Structure formats: C-alpha cells, structure tokens
Amino acid sequence: MALRSVNLPGVGTKYEFSTDKGDTIALFFTKTGTIQMYTLQGGCHTPSAAEMTPMEARRLGNILTGAIIEAESESVEIAFSAIADLRITIHTYTIKKNIAGKTIEDLQIRTKTGVTVIAVSRKDRNIINPPPSFVFEEGDAVVVIGETDQLKKFEQDVMVD
Amino acid sequence: MEGIVLALFVCLVLALVTKYLSIPPIPFYIIGGVLLGQSGLSLVTSSELSHFFSQMGLIFLLFFMGLELKLERVAANRSAVLTSGVIDLNINMLIGFIAAYMFGFTLVESLVIASAFYISSTAMAITSLIENRKLMLREAETVIWLMMFEDLVLIIFLAIISAGDQNPFIFLLKIAGVLAFLYAIAHYGKEFLISILDRSDELPILFTFGAVLTTASFSMYIGVPETMMVIALGAALATTDPDAFEQHARPFKDVFLVVFFVFFGITMNLSAGVDFFMIGAISLLAIASKLISGILTGIFIHGSPLSGIEIWGNTIARGEFSIALAALFGSPAAATIIAAMVVVTSIIGAFTSKYSVRMRRWIAAPSGHRGRHRRGH
Numbered sequence: 001m002a003l004r005s006v007n008l009p010g011v012g013t014k015y016e017f018s019t020d021k022g023d024t025i026a027l028f029f030t031k032t033g034t035i036q037m038y039t040l041q042g043g044c045h046t047p048s049a050a051e052m053t054p055m056e057a058r059r060l061g062n063i064l065t066g067a068i069i070e071a072e073s074e075s076v077e078i079a080f081s082a083i084a085d086l087r088i089t090i091h092t093y094t095i096k097k098n099i100a101g102k103t104i105e106d107l108q109i110r111t112k113t114g115v116t117v118i119a120v121s122r123k124d125r126n127i128i129n130p131p132p133s134f135v136f137e138e139g140d141a142v143v144v145i146g147e148t149d150q151l152k153k154f155e156q157d158v159m160v161d
Numbered sequence: 162m163e164g165i166v167l168a169l170f171v172c173l174v175l176a177l178v179t180k181y182l183s184i185p186p187i188p189f190y191i192i193g194g195v196l197l198g199q200s201g202l203s204l205v206t207s208s209e210l211s212h213f214f215s216q217m218g219l220i221f222l223l224f225f226m227g228l229e230l231k232l233e234r235v236a237a238n239r240s241a242v243l244t245s246g247v248i249d250l251n252i253n254m255l256i257g258f259i260a261a262y263m264f265g266f267t268l269v270e271s272l273v274i275a276s277a278f279y280i281s282s283t284a285m286a287i288t289s290l291i292e293n294r295k296l297m298l299r300e301a302e303t304v305i306w307l308m309m310f311e312d313l314v315l316i317i318f319l320a321i322i323s324a325g326d327q328n329p330f331i332f333l334l335k336i337a338g339v340l341a342f343l344y345a346i347a348h349y350g351k352e353f354l355i356s357i358l359d360r361s362d363e364l365p366i367l368f369t370f371g372a373v374l375t376t377a378s379f380s381m382y383i384g385v386p387e388t389m390m391v392i393a394l395g396a397a398l399a400t401t402d403p404d405a406f407e408q409h410a411r412p413f414k415d416v417f418l419v420v421f422f423v424f425f426g427i428t429m430n431l432s433a434g435v436d437f438f439m440i441g442a443i444s445l446l447a448i449a450s451k452l453i454s455g456i457l458t459g460i461f462i463h464g465s466p467l468s469g470i471e472i473w474g475n476t477i478a479r480g481e482f483s484i485a486l487a488a489l490f491g492s493p494a495a496a497t498i499i500a501a502m503v504v505v506t507s508i509i510g511a512f513t514s515k516y517s518v519r520m521r522r523w524i525a526a527p528s529g530h531r532g533r534h535r536r537g538h
Contacts, residue, residue: 007231009229009230009309010229010287010305011291011296014296016297026296026297028296030291031407034291038296040297047298049294049297051294
C-alpha cells in the first residue's frame with residue numbers, strides 16, 4: 001500500500017492509495033474546505049464519490065480507527081501500549097425519562113457499576129466532573145469513562161432502570 | 162455611486178440564483194450588465210469609481226492567478242504539461258485566429274480574439290471538477306495542468322502585447338528588474354512577511370491590499386504592464402505563505418471581480434449591431450476546436466480518444482481570462498464577440514462538464530449493449 005500525495009494547484013491536496021486487493025481510494029482536501037472521498041473498485045472505470053464536511057470526515061476517521069459509533073451515543077476506546085492491558089473506554093449516552101430527576105448519588109453509579117460520569121452536556125453548556133449531587137435532566141448527554149464490562153453493567157443496571 | 166449599488170444588488174440576486182442551480186455565474190453577470198447598461202435599459206453608467214473598482218477586480222484576479230502558479234511543479238511534470246499544453250495552444254489559437262481574421266477583424270484584433278478563444282476558464286474548470294465529483298478521474302489532473310499552462314501563456318501574451326512600440330531591450334530590462342526586486346523581497350523578507358501574515362489584526366489584509374496596489378501603480382509609472390507584474394507579485398509571494406495571502410486577498414477579488422464583470426457588460430457598446438451569425442459561428446468553432454485539441458490530448462496523454470471527451474467537457478467554458486483580455490485590449494466589436502462567446506461556451510460548458518461521463522459511456526458502448534452498460538458501477 002503506497003500512499004501518494006499531490007498538491008493540485010487551485011484544487012487542494014490529493015491522497016491516493018491502492019489496497020492489496022486492487023481497489024483504489026482517493027481523498028481530496030479541497031480549498032473550499034470540503035473533503036471528497038473516491039473509491040474505485042479494481043477493474044471498474046467509474047469511481048463513486050462522497051463529499052464530507054471536516055466534521056464528518058473526522059467522524060469517518062474515528063470509525064476507521066476502530067471506535068464504535070452508534071446512532072445516539074459514541075465511544076472511543078483508548079489502549080495504552082506502554083501499560084499492559086490497560087484499555088479505557090469513554091462512552092456517551094443520552095439521558096432518558098426513566099432516570100431524569102435523579103442525582104448521581106441516588107443512582108449509585110460508581111458503587112453499582114464502577115464507571116464514572118466525567119462530563120454532562122446540557123443544551124449549550126458543558127459541566128465537567130459533575131458533583132454527586134448533580135441532578136440529571138431528560139436529554140442530557142453524559143460522558144462516562146470505564147472498562148468495557150463496567151460500561152455494559154452501567155447500560156443494563158442504570159440506563160435501563 | 163447608486164449605479165454601483167444597483168449593479169451589485171442585481172449581481173447578488175444572480176449569484177444566489179446561479180449558486181442554487183449550480184451553474185456558472187460569470188455569463189449572467191455580463192448579461193445582467195448588458196441589460197442595465199448603455200446597450201440595455203441605461204439604468205447604470207460607468208463612472209470613475211466603477212472604473213477603479215473594475216480595475217481592482219482585474220488586478221486581484223491576476224494576483225490570485227499568480228499565487229496559484231507553481232512553476233517548480235510545472236517543471237517537475239514537464240513532459241505531460243508540455244504535450245497537452247502545446248496541442249491546446251496550437252489548435253485553438255490557430256482556429257480562433259483564422260476564424261476572426263476571416264470575419265474581417267484586423268490582425269491585432271484577431272490576435273486578441275484568438276487568445277480569448279484559446280484560454281479556457283480556470284475557475285469554471287476547477288469548480289466543475291469538484292462539484293461534479295470528477296477529481297479522481299485521471300483526466301482531472303490533465304485538465305488542471307492544462308489550465309496552468311494556459312495561465313503561463315497568458316502571461317507571455319500580456320508581455321508581448323503590452324510591449325507596444327517600446328524598445329524591446331529596455332522593456333525586457335525593466336521587467337527583469339521588477340521581477341528581481343519582487344523575488345528578492347519574497348526571498349530575503351520571508352520571515353518578516355510571515356510574521357506580518359500571522360497577526361490577527363488589520364495588518365495582514367492591509368499589507369496584501371497595499372502590496373498589490375503598489376506593485377500595479379509602480380509598474381504603470383515605469384511603463385511595464387501592471388497586469389503581468391501583479392501576476393509576478395503573486396508568484397513571488399507564493400514562495401512565502403500562499404494560503405495566507407489567498408485568504409486575505411479573497412474578499413477583494415470576490416467583490417471587485419463581480420464589479421468588473423457587470424461593468425464589462427454595462428460598458429459594452431452594441432450600437433454597431435450584433436451579428437448573430439458571427440457569434441454563432443465563433444461559439445460553435447470555440448466548442449469544436451476544444452473537441453479537437455481534447456481528443457488529441459486524450460490520445461497522446463491517456464492513449465484514448467474517449468479521455469479527450471472528458472477533457473473537452475471540462476475545458477469548453479471560456480470565462481474570466483477571456484473577458485480580461487477583451488477588457489484590456491479588445492475593440493468594441495472584438496469585446497462584443499468575446500463576451501458573446503464566453504456566455505455561450507460557459508453555459509454549454511456547464512452542461513458538458515456535468516454529463517461528460519454519461520456522454521463518454523454512451524459513445525463507448527456499442528449500440529446493442531447500451532442498456533446493459535448504463536448501470537456500469
């Protein structure tokens with residue numbers, strides 16, 4: 001897989017590489033700020049293209065590097081290669097009606113599941129490290145950190161109460 | 162003043178409509194100008210101010226072109242750029258010149274028409290490649306380099322035609338002097354220039370505007386073509402931080418260039434009458450000659466005449482540089498024919514660039530297999 005990059009005058013930067021199976025992928029960072037991705041199946045003559053905003057391109061990049069993104073929530077897993085077996089997952093959830101009005105303490109999130117709520121985004125405001133007395137509201141986006149198993153427990157015990 | 166405001170307002174509406182329909186706005190600015198101006202409703206007349214604005218538009222267009230010139234990249238790609246460039250230049254210049262001369266234009270007028278006939282619109286070609294998602298096609302790179310070659314030819318043409326009856330030796334010496342000066346500033350003042358561009362106050366934008374205007378007026382003062390020197394300024398400054406300069410010059414270019422196009426239409430003199438036969442003939446030839454040069458380029462560079470169809474579809478549109486040549490050197494009759502050619506070719510070019518892939522498949526498929534090939538990918 002050789003990556004080729006060219007700077008095309010007036011257009012922007014082009015990155016192109018061929019996969020082992022003979023398909024070609026080309027990416028263009030255009031001067032208009034959009035990113036175009038082309039894929040050309042080996043043996044085919046017409047590429048298909050998708051145009052993305054920088055935000056969408058970053059999202060695609062996250063998916064390709066292995067993070068899981070679901071419809072409403074997304075998660076990023078960080079693996080520290082220097083510390084053996086340390087894998088931390090950061091996951092986002094949206095608060096539903098069933099736990100709205102309760103505090104972090106009421107739900108006993110850390111004692112029951114082991115995960116920690118590290119941030120809450122409410123409308124346009126972000127609360128970092130919310131205190132145990134923090135009251136959830138419906139529609140809050142919460143960012144939770146923990147191990148994959150702990151997160152699974154959190155989903156089963158707290159979110160689906 | 163009210164005239165400029167009215168013209169700009171009309172352009173704003175035209176820009177909104179053309180962007181919505183994703184068609185090139187330049188022909189509509191010109192048509193809008195003709196309708197507003199002396200050949201239409203006579204609502205707007207040109208003034209000293211509009212003339213100044215138009216000139217700014219032209220100068221910033223050329224400065225931008227200079228920023229995009231990547232001479233070292235052309236040199237690296239020499240053989241491919243040269244082959245396609247020389248085919249394009251010879252065929253289109255020749256056909257354009259013969260056609261104009263046969264229609265009774267003088268030698269100089271024919272030369273101006275031939276150059277406008279030759280030079281495709283870089284802006285429209287590149288926009289079409291991006292908007293129609295064709296960047297990955299191997300012909301796309303050929304088209305991009307072709308546009309660059311045409312820009313280089315334009316610079317040489319500007320030098321030749323501006324030299325006039327000056328002593329060529331002194332003229333060249335002056336040009337070389339200014340060029341050396343510009344490149345020396347860019348080379349030795351690089352750090353200083355970048356430190357100015359990095360600031361977040363009004364300084365970078367003021368500097369960009371000032372540098373372009375100073376270069377233009379200084380060139381006029383010592384009698385070298387300001388158009389060429391502004392391009393050279395762009396090329397010299399591109400060795401420092403071209404993206405920053407583009408960012409700071411873009412607002413000036415965007416606004417003044419629209420004024421330039423609309424006032425080109427407003428000041429167009431159609432009193433001599435419009436020869437629709439001649440407009441039709443030149444426009445058709447303009448499309449046909451790019452087809453010939455496109456197919457030849459396709460054969461020589463990509464080994465396939467079908468690639469030529471793709472190149473043709475994206476280079477039919479004549480635009481900003483043709484109008485610039487008409488504004489700088491064209492007599493009223495030559496300017497009218499060039500403007501008409503730009504309007505016709507850019508509108509047709511918008512369609513050919515959109516449907517070139519389909520045309521190509523249609524031509525490539527033997528008639529019996531067309532149905533099956535249509536769902537190619």
